Amino acid sequence: MPLMTGTQYVESLKKLTPRVYFEGEEIQSVVGHPLLQPHINSAALTYDAAHDPAYEDLATAVSHLTGKKINRFTHIHQSQEELVKKVKLLRLIAQQTGSCFQRCVGFDALNAIYSTTYDMDKKLNTDYHQRFIKYLTSVQEKDIMLAGAMTDPKGDRGLNPSKQADPDLYVHIVEKNEQGIVIRGAKAHMTGMVNSHEMLIMPTSALAAEDQDYAVSCAVPVDAPGVIHIFGRQTNDKRKFDQMDQGNAEYGIVGGECLTVLENVFVPWDKVFMCGEYEFAGSLVERFATLHRQNYGGCKGGVSDVVTGAAAAIAEYNGAGKASHIRDKLVEMMHLTETLYCCSIACSSEGVKLPSGAYYPSSLLGNVVKQNVTRYIYEIDRLCQDIAGGFIATLPSEKDFNHPDLGQYVRKYFVGKAGYSAEDRYRMARLIENMTGGTALVESMHGAGSPQAQRVMLLRMGNLPHKVKLAQKLAGINTGTAEKEAAAGREK
């Protein structure tokens, strides 16, 4: 029955046996491990929101396949309104977690593969779309969490996949037989992979004929034979073994990313959604990228809401809450946050219906969302650090804060305004320190595509020739025969 609770989701993870490594040691149980539990808690909220009347309008949808109520993270968008609801859902959950909750990557992969398989079948007379619908129905029914697995390690960025010195630098098909295919390679920066149920593999770039073995899309369980996950080092990751010093102890910072190695992994045909159809690789990549870039005004908007609240709180605890320059910086933070949100709402409202019937955000405006996020998060976080003060970077540890002898000094000398405890000030400082530095910033820069990727798309879709004609017309410049004849026609 659809709609797991957060508790049921966590219990379902215990039934899986993914091979996860960190610092050379295999993690025996994902659930309960301090390094991973905050990310599990964040993802669990995507499940619990569906059961809360206060959030249910955003967190659930009606499946166009079955008519049943499902978690929105397993839904194919059926209208512009649903594209908007997606953004609002992301902001809502981000406000609650202050962190990445990972499930949107698989959500976007579902939508991208849905529409691309439809197009493939229409042109090539394949049967991927019906196969995918069967898979999607199962995903909705079981309410599983999917990791969107697109980014290959890529090696020499100047060479196509088939020209790389090591063919495994992009995931590729090494064997096909009657039962299915075997794939080999790795996917990098895999958000939420270790606490997902399955991954959806997609190619990472447009491909040429010689790269057809790299044109592969399929569903793989995270604990399939041959799959290894090497969890990434991230800023302050050892703080997850602390409490107060972690800042956001329940939900962590960023989504928790890993390198997922695929060593000759078998995939049965019913889970294969692209196998050599290289001419559609670019379309799949672009659709996923747009769907994912659409999100950031929602999720980073929600995270920035928390950062803004933290800045206002620490200013008050510091005794500087009424200063006009503080208020002005808070205004700027809110302005930038709502600008990001505006962009995501706009790209959703300008969404279009694809031949498959699924709705898809404006590609141009989706790239605007992400391009702005690559800059504004740095400024929002900079302003927060400005307001908080340098002590966020020099605070003694929580061990010292709680030390029977030393704690008295830490409490005495880090107290702020009367009415607020030193512990309140300490905790808020740690939240700010962890939310505004290191990995959180890099994720905003590169998640869903690096800045240059958006600029390439903006140049492609910005309709520059039309803009040139507008200027020429207003400047009174006749540029061609058609215009001259039209002008001559008007004179007669």
Next chain:
Amino acid sequence: MDAKFTIGYKFCGNCNPYLDTPGLFRDLKKELREEIEFVYWENAVFDMLLIFSGCPVDCAQRPEFSGPTVVVAGSTLNYIPLAVKDLKRALLQEIKKIAAL
């Protein structure tokens, strides 16, 4: 004994609320517990629909219902702006009027 007047309630998704609508709903239930039965809108039969939206955008999706509907959207009641401090009292009055209490 007459059956109580039944109100079906629905929230928007509270993505960025300006009003604590769950809190307002809790207060409302407390005030009207003798006279009104509140039911969650889904798969329910009710005499009146009450929509709680956390901001004036009021994007809560409406279920199909042809009876009286009261909408709280941010600090507005049926799209009339009110001070937040006056909202609860005005909402109570409106409900009592419709329920003939």
